[in-house]
Amino acid sequence: xxxxxxxxxxxxxxxxxxxxxxxxxxxxxxxxxxxxxxxxxxxxxxxxxxxxxxxxxxxxxxxxxxxxxxxxxxxxxxxxxxxxxxxxxxxxxxxxxxxxxxxxxxxxxxxxxxxxxxxxxxxxxxxxxxxxxxxxxxxxxxxxxxxxxxxxxxxxxxxxxxxxxxxxxxxxxxxxxxxxxxxxxxxxxxxxxxxxxxxxxxxxxxxxxxxxxxxxxxxxxxxxxxxxxxxxxxxxxxxxxxxxxxxxxxxxxxxxxxxxxxxxxxxxxxxxxxxxxxxxxxxxxxxxxxxxxxxxxxxxxxxxxxxxxxxxxxxxxxxxxxxxxxxxxxxxxxxxxxxxxxxxxxxxxxxxxxxxxxxxxxxxxxxxxxxxxxxxxxxxxxxxxxxxxxxxxxxxxxxxxxxxxxxxxxxxxxxxxxxxxxxxxxxxxxxxxxxxxxxxxxxxxxxxxxxxxxxxxxxxxxxxxxxxxxxxxxxxxxxxxxxxxxxxxxxxxxxxx
Amino acid sequence: xxxxxxxxxxxxxxxxxxxxxxxxxxxxxxxxxxxxxxxxxxxxxxxxxxxxxxxxxxxxxxxxxxxxxxxxxxxxxxxxxxxxxxxxxxxxxxxxxxxxxxxxxxxxxxxxxxxxxxxxxxxxxxxxxxxxxxxxxxxxxxxxxxxxxxxxxxxxxxxxxxxxxxxxxxxxxxxxxxxxxxxxxxxxxxxxxxxxxxxxxxxxxxxxxxxxxxxxxxxxxxxxxxxxxxxxxxxxxxxxxxxxxxxxxxxxxxxxxxxxxxxxxxxxxxxxxxxxxxxxxxxxxxxxxxxxxxxxxxxxxxxxxxxxxxxxxxxxxxxxxxxxxxxxxxxxxxxxxxxxxxxxxxxxxxxxxxxxxxxxxxxxxxx
Ligand SMILES: [Zn+2]
Ligand SMILES: [Zn+2]
Ligand SMILES: [Zn+2]
Ligand SMILES: [Zn+2]
Ligand SMILES: [Zn+2]
Numbered sequence: 001x002x003x004x005x006x007x008x009x010x011x012x013x014x015x016x017x018x019x020x021x022x023x024x025x026x027x028x029x030x031x032x033x034x035x036x037x038x039x040x041x042x043x044x045x046x047x048x049x050x051x052x053x054x055x056x057x058x059x060x061x062x063x064x065x066x067x068x069x070x071x072x073x074x075x076x077x078x079x080x081x082x083x084x085x086x087x088x089x090x091x092x093x094x095x096x097x098x099x100x101x102x103x104x105x106x107x108x109x110x111x112x113x114x115x116x117x118x119x120x121x122x123x124x125x126x127x128x129x130x131x132x133x134x135x136x137x138x139x140x141x142x143x144x145x146x147x148x149x150x151x152x153x154x155x156x157x158x159x160x161x162x163x164x165x166x167x168x169x170x171x172x173x174x175x176x177x178x179x180x181x182x183x184x185x186x187x188x189x190x191x192x193x194x195x196x197x198x199x200x201x202x203x204x205x206x207x208x209x210x211x212x213x214x215x216x217x218x219x220x221x222x223x224x225x226x227x228x229x230x231x232x233x234x235x236x237x238x239x240x241x242x243x244x245x246x247x248x249x250x251x252x253x254x255x256x257x258x259x260x261x262x263x264x265x266x267x268x269x270x271x272x273x274x275x276x277x278x279x280x281x282x283x284x285x286x287x288x289x290x291x292x293x294x295x296x297x298x299x300x301x302x303x304x305x306x307x308x309x310x311x312x313x314x315x316x317x318x319x320x321x322x323x324x325x326x327x328x329x330x331x332x333x334x335x336x337x338x339x340x341x342x343x344x345x346x347x348x349x350x351x352x353x354x355x356x357x358x359x360x361x362x363x364x365x366x367x368x369x370x371x372x373x374x375x376x377x378x379x380x381x382x383x384x385x386x387x388x389x390x391x392x393x394x395x396x397x398x399x400x401x402x403x404x405x406x407x408x409x410x411x412x413x414x415x416x417x418x419x420x421x422x423x424x425x426x427x428x429x430x431x432x433x434x435x436x437x438x439x440x441x442x443x444x445x446x447x448x449x450x451x452x453x454x455x456x457x458x459x460x461x462x463x464x465x466x467x468x469x470x471x472x473x474x475x476x477x478x479x480x481x482x483x484x485x486x487x488x489x490x491x492x493x494x495x496x497x
Numbered sequence: 498x499x500x501x502x503x504x505x506x507x508x509x510x511x512x513x514x515x516x517x518x519x520x521x522x523x524x525x526x527x528x529x530x531x532x533x534x535x536x537x538x539x540x541x542x543x544x545x546x547x548x549x550x551x552x553x554x555x556x557x558x559x560x561x562x563x564x565x566x567x568x569x570x571x572x573x574x575x576x577x578x579x580x581x582x583x584x585x586x587x588x589x590x591x592x593x594x595x596x597x598x599x600x601x602x603x604x605x606x607x608x609x610x611x612x613x614x615x616x617x618x619x620x621x622x623x624x625x626x627x628x629x630x631x632x633x634x635x636x637x638x639x640x641x642x643x644x645x646x647x648x649x650x651x652x653x654x655x656x657x658x659x660x661x662x663x664x665x666x667x668x669x670x671x672x673x674x675x676x677x678x679x680x681x682x683x684x685x686x687x688x689x690x691x692x693x694x695x696x697x698x699x700x701x702x703x704x705x706x707x708x709x710x711x712x713x714x715x716x717x718x719x720x721x722x723x724x725x726x727x728x729x730x731x732x733x734x735x736x737x738x739x740x741x742x743x744x745x746x747x748x749x750x751x752x753x754x755x756x757x758x759x760x761x762x763x764x765x766x767x768x769x770x771x772x773x774x775x776x777x778x779x780x781x782x783x784x785x786x787x788x789x790x791x792x793x794x795x796x797x798x799x800x801x802x803x804x805x806x807x808x809x810x811x812x813x814x815x816x817x818x819x820x821x822x823x824x825x826x827x828x829x830x831x832x833x834x835x836x837x838x839x840x841x842x843x844x845x846x847x848x849x850x851x852x853x854x855x856x857x858x859x860x861x862x863x864x
Binding site: 006007008009017019020022024028031032035036039040043044176177180181182183185188194209210242245246249250253254256257259260261262263264265266267268269270271272274464465466467468469 | 693780810814815
């Protein structure tokens, strides 16, 4: 039994919109989807006429749809924008080949200039070269830090007014939840902003802020857009993984919760008395940094001086290492390096700051008390690198070696993206299959200790020091240099929260 | 293992890290409770306090903690005049049994308690009943509502209704302070729920130590540093009977969040308190120069701002589904949408906050 399109256009509906539940025909869906983005761009004042805009392009679904819709709207409404696709090539053999091919295809299809910037262009080093320098142990740090800055550096080279990224509504809602779980107030405050950028930096805007991921996939599918499923093989950090799972479960029950969570983020603020880490710019490269010299510059300094481990720990430590290095200029370089590296090995427990400290403390008791990152066995977090174990260059440690950096899953990409779209169509295409009931079981927390002794209430010792159980409050704050923060997203140009 | 406080053999392990003997564990819990109240300095001597018990197990602990604190001597004594209240949410056998259990427990301590039916929300008279008696159920309104609206909205509305009743009864008893029994775990759940239903800006009052939305009566949460894990041990050690919660059969966002937090509590207990600590740092970004409060939950109402928010984006999406492709691409949100017969956000920016407005669109006949 065909369902008429809710707009009254006379055609039959071919899908149920995940966002509103309305049954629409394809044409009306395209129109609604595009016009909503036009609404976001216009009301959010994302661009000015004549602007050059870099569209962060990874070949993934979000950036492909973003590029397509921006081109469409730019022509339809005469925005007068000069759109340029910007891709980053990390220089990892084999990793970008397929996705860059997709981006080149997009560039040809949409007649949009494409600029591919390599890490070599941006930093003077490819990831492959970095790995060769530092071994396979610490490169997650490099991966994360360099990625975070790559778009900014690229955009600066292109001399554009702003960068448009493909963050969608689901990403933003997920990030709100994640930042609450991490207790990251500073990011919580920023993450729902439609455009971000402090003084002297190139702003980033999110035209897909109110677009549902499911609709993006359906749009790409019905429009037959070519995209590439870039699954970054880094497991998302534990917090993002949990936030994502929670959001998916919530969405099943109430699809509007994505917008509700965004609204929550938009209307909440940090109390005035709470001090946030200040954002400033790096004195060397002028990109955003919480330190005087940004992490990327410290890492580069290390690479260029043959001290690759510089900067993997705390910045104060990096400074000291650098001083020692300079003091030892007369000695043979090799000697200095091995000394510093030895020292690093001995002390690397403190390198991760608070997190690691409590990790080491709790090791004695054999139970972890810290945060998600350190405890989640399912996650390939990088904590191992910073753990107390002396890292032997030949010995494989659990975490980052297996998956040194983001190598692409060699799956058949068309199959993969199709299967995702097909799943959605099964649910939202019309005729629609009946909804499955969600069964969520009550889990009873079982108490393993039995307390049999009777205790009176009268205990009231003046000397008693109350335990508030908050001393292990270990939260990853601004200092977040591992891939845990950077590789959280499916699509590597997706960094920026 | 040895107790971290007194070297006696430990019997209880909290958060997989802290070992206690039974005695020190109970002492620590009592101290947490008093430390929380002490820090706030909101209580004046002989303050009348309405202590609100509920269907949750933590109520029994609150009762015990209060009883213990007021029966101490010297400087440690909690100098308050307590009044106890329990609200019956549904007229099921379970909740009658719970109410009886609570009366019994109060009587053990020689304390009196008021039991009030939640449907008194609709009554316009004074609602304070006689002490220690079960009320007669007069109305089925809220039960009908439960059958007819989504679990998410029902659960949220019940929290708001109970809050309103607490305030009414406190005012009838001329109490300026209310204690409620939320634990760290429950507050973490409420924080995530608040986010998920668009009440992010209300976190400070809904999750923090004090709800100060009412001008004359403050609601305090002195158990906010005590986790559900500790509640379980407390009841076990003190051999207090547990309340059997009748679980809601319909699944709303709250039950998804419940399960999520249960899992966190079990595997990452530190994260649960992180979530609660976050609440202490959050306020509202709303324009508060010209304050107006939501008629249902007393939160500040956001005024329509020039900034684009999810409200406009949502209304615009609805608008796009009623227009033919290519016909309408006006980017204004039509004013009429908000005033339409079946608006997405009834009375938003006027008398209701975002969350209550969303609720109201489903259940205006019950409020
Ligand atoms: Zn149509
Ligand atoms: Zn720099
Ligand atoms: Zn790693
Ligand atoms: Zn002890
Ligand atoms: Zn309200």
